[in-house]
Amino acid sequence: MTYQCEICGGLYAEPWCDKDQRELKKTVAAPVDQVAAAIERQSAGLAGGDAATPPETPSHSSHESHGTDGTNRTDGTHGTYRTEDAAPRRVAPVVDVPPVQQREIGGLAEFRSILGQGFQAVVICGLPQTGKSQIVNAFTKANTIYRGRSQFDMQRATLRTGDALGGTLKGEVWYQVASDKHVFLDPSGEFFRDLSLEERQRLRLPDISEEYFDFVRDAVKQLAGIVLVVDLFGGGNRIDRSGWRPQENDFTFVLPALRWLRFDKEARPPEVGVSINIAARVQKLPKLDVPVLVLFSKADRLDTLTNQQPLAFARRSLPTLHGALVTHAKRFRFDFCHTMIRKGDGDATAERPCGVLLSMEWLLDDRFRWLPRVPATWLGGGK
């Protein structure tokens, strides 16, 4: 059984959140719990000498032998998730991943029909609680206030309160029409969490399957831009540098994955796992040809950090993320933004968001997109 913290979104094998120090009651829906269950079943089979044990795959062994922080996690001691009967040094077996695609992704069908009308997608990427939905909402608001281009918020499943905007429901995508040409795709942060190799490794989950990308596959084909939202507070109330690393690592996989989805036309060999396939092929593929915008959210609480040049800040403080952008994107830029303001102990939606409008206009500006553009690395954005 797997438990998920409703506050921080973390997955735990036991009903206790290490981060928020609270008891957990809610169990996790597929794929994590299903995968875990499958692992349990498989592990039980192995313990019983099941002859159907599948061979160890290179991809999995790779993940097992090299953690993102460089530590050896094959013993599973650093992972939160632990199967009851798992042998300490046994590598996690390759399991039949439950058919994720069978699960209906809420809102995806409608989003696809919007794309069918010729809209181009702007994908908002980020882990849960980083403020993705607020950024989209803030752009809509700023567009209305400053540019006289009023647009109403698309109705989302969770209720909007007086102070805060509801996020995208887990396992669903939300979308917001930005203009007559562009539509934001705001997937639930859990989609990105599920893609996180670090998270999967922590949970000792098997390699992802291609169905994991269903939520973004169509959007990537009609892509106008990508927004990576980084929460420098890591979900807490103070700047948490330890929380930056998981987000960097997540984007380190998301960016090549999007690049692979957009450009790789060749079928994956069945014996090669998805993540290995991406790693092996992505360097041969063109770089992402759409602009990538990295927004550091909650900038109102960053104090003097925002006095820095965003590029210099990213290069110095988020070198992994910066390196990923240099590797996978032709055009990118960094900036700060805030869409909420502190109100007592909690946050409330800012009447006048800051840092979203011009950055998003930069992203959506396609007036010279036909012109061959100089990569950002040549303009001094590289290492």
Added chain:
Amino acid sequence: MAGPRHPDDRWFWPAVALALLMALGYASIYYVEQTKDRSFASLPEATREELAELTVVAEASAEVEREWVKEGFGGEEYLTAPVGPLPCAGAADALPPRDRAAAREAIALHGDGDAETRIERLSTIADTEPDNLIVALVFATELIDAGRAAEADRVISQTLDRTQDDERVIAAARAPRTRLDLSDQNVSTVIHLHHALGVARLGQSGAAPPWKSLKNVIGSVKPLSNLRLIGTSRGAPSWSKLLIAAPGCTATGTASLSSYDLYNNLIAGYMRGGRFEGDDAMRQREFSRPPRTYPSPVRQLLDAQVERAKANGWQNESQLWALSNVEQLLDWRRPDDARLNLNAIQVLDWWLAGDRCPAEVCTPELRKGLAATKDELLEQAFLRRNVAPDQQRPFAQAVTRMLAGSNIPRTRIADAATAVREWLPQSQSSSLADLSAADGARSELPRWITGLAAEDAQPPEAPLGTRAAAWRKAADRDFAAAAATWAARRSPGEQRAVLVAIRQLLGASAPPKAVTDLEAKRSATDRLRIRLAASKWWWGFLAALSAVVMALVFVWVLVTVRDARALRTSFYNVELEYLRSSDRPPTDKDLA
């Protein structure tokens, strides 16, 4: 735009606009320079001087000018000479005594009362004296003047049927050593009477053919005229007509019947009726002429057409007789008669039209010679313009139409053209003025094209108004032909430069033959190069291409600079500055 602005927008968009303007300006300058460098105006000074002196032969422009007079300027109409003046009182004295009283009475009626009354009384006199030639002449003349041609025809025919006097006079006049003269009263009476009969028959449709009476008088006038012409120079214009005085009158004034009037009506009769057929003896007499060492173009045309007629069963014989008479007239001298000149031109045109004159007959040399003959006749017609008032308008319309197709230097007939314009209706008068102006424009055109005209001079075609554009296009073609002919004698380099300038001048218009002939001497590659170098579209394309490339480079640089700056700019701080400086509404914190 309200709200925070991209910090680079202040300079970026003006810079883009400036870059586009610069590219556009460069393209314009490039296009103008490239096309100018390949025009006639850029040729060496000496070349331009020579080209400016070229005589432009009007071909394409003449075709355009003919269009101006295509409608409403008459067609193939032959002007007829009117009936001669009435006999004078002295005519009666030469008659036998028994005929004198009636003749005197008839002559005395001239100017007495109205025409109807006179005709009534003349009818009574004619009934009592049915074979009196003077009475018949006076009566028929009155009837013709009153527009009653058929009655006049009947009166004269009945009179001539009753007497053999006219035939005796005609026979005597044709005798080799006749003592008769055109001033002889009997001769005059017969000529006037037959002429009146011819006029009466020309003036009505369905009447008996007019040529018998007309041929009769010509038959007698011709030898008598020859007698008078002895001693004058052949081919020289004669300003004196062979006047045939009315019976009892002296041959003075323009009212007198002239030998040209007789020829004119005979030619008109042949051409209008078109049904005359002679026998072999008549043809032998008419068309057998002594050979000439240097036959005139008209003679050459006649001889060739006679040979063709012999071969094809004498088709168009009537018109052939008309041509024969024209040839005889022109062989003597250029007629001093505007009406006859006009009709002679029309006879020549009839024989030159369509397939009546195949290429083996009408060689370019012959056509050129005939054109020169026609030009002489037309110029004479303009200068003399001695037609009856009632024929002034059709005459003016016909000569205007002919002028459009002629090569007469119109400055030579400028005054005459001004006078003739008065005879045209207002709507047509401008066409004749334009024809005169076009000739001047044609002579000015080479200097204009070569850039040697005065800087403040107007385009030469400007006086043509709405007709200027079409005429100029055609005139350019004529100039191109003249320039190509000139260039054919020059060095290959000069030829090439002139060919490029010609092609540029003509644009998409089809070049004249002289140009294509000159181009044919060059290789296909060179011809293609010439066409490209001359094409304004080509230079326009290159200019546009260079403008696009330049604009792209400029914009690309600007966009790159903006991208580089955007990479280092904190939009957050820009928006924050804006928020701080703007009148923000009360925040929740303020409200709290």
